[in-house]
Amino acid sequence: MRDQSDQQLARMTRRSLLSGGAAALGGAAIWEWVRSRPLDNGVPSPLRAGLKANEALARSYFRDARLAPTFAPGAAESLPVNGTVGIEDDPDPEWRLKFAGLSLSLADVQALPKTVMTSEFKCIEGWSRVVTWGGARFGDFVARFYGRAADPDQYVAMQTPDGEYYVGLDMASAMHSQTLLCSEMDGRPLEPEHGGPLRLVIPVKYGVKNLKRIGKIEFSDSRPKD
Numbered sequence: 001m002r003d004q005s006d007q008q009l010a011r012m013t014r015r016s017l018l019s020g021g022a023a024a025l026g027g028a029a030i031w032e033w034v035r036s037r038p039l040d041n042g043v044p045s046p047l048r049a050g051l052k053a054n055e056a057l058a059r060s061y062f063r064d065a066r067l068a069p070t071f072a073p074g075a076a077e078s079l080p081v082n083g084t085v086g087i088e089d090d091p092d093p094e095w096r097l098k099f100a101g102l103s104l105s106l107a108d109v110q111a112l113p114k115t116v117m118t119s120e121f122k123c124i125e126g127w128s129r130v131v132t133w134g135g136a137r138f139g140d141f142v143a144r145f146y147g148r149a150a151d152p153d154q155y156v157a158m159q160t161p162d163g164e165y166y167v168g169l170d171m172a173s174a175m176h177s178q179t180l181l182c183s184e185m186d187g188r189p190l191e192p193e194h195g196g197p198l199r200l201v202i203p204v205k206y207g208v209k210n211l212k213r214i215g216k217i218e219f220s221d222s223r224p225k226d
Helices: 002-036 045-061 106-110 138-145
Strands: 097-099 102-104 114-122 128-137 155-159 166-170 180-185 199-201 216-220
Touching (some): 106 128, 114 180, 114 199, 128 138
Antiparallel strands (some): 128 180
């Protein structure tokens, strides 16, 4: 009886190994095929198709009235410094924000109506913190300095002053009522390591999109680099 059980176990093990090996080979072949496809904006076209499908689904669900959760200021926590690409150097004392042919000072942005928001900063690495931010709504910034209504079909490109870090946003997300250009954190001026003098805070996106030390903002008809 034991010999039969051992034989049956051996057959099952061989079948499992063969099935696993075939699956691994099949997966490797599919991945190699994906990698060999033409690039679409720097990404293999099958992966880009998947990203576009996800984007279409997200856009169909997205509504400005759908807000990220907010919290009482007393719930705020310290925010770790995570990522220094584009902000390795001290901020330029003559920092300016370039937008729509303008060169704006921090005082120009701070002259807009101030919004204070305590929201959850979610890192793509899996951790989160509740943080209190202070700044101007991006929608108010556009209304003041763009001179006309933003095209909802365009994209927003932002980058650090040195161009080393950059993000692209769909216009609807950028114009969401909770998207801020922040110069304060926890009631104090934004520290350089957290993106001072001015950073993006967009709680409907992961932290990787919350660009630190914005140097340039542009609108684009095509998807910007990200």
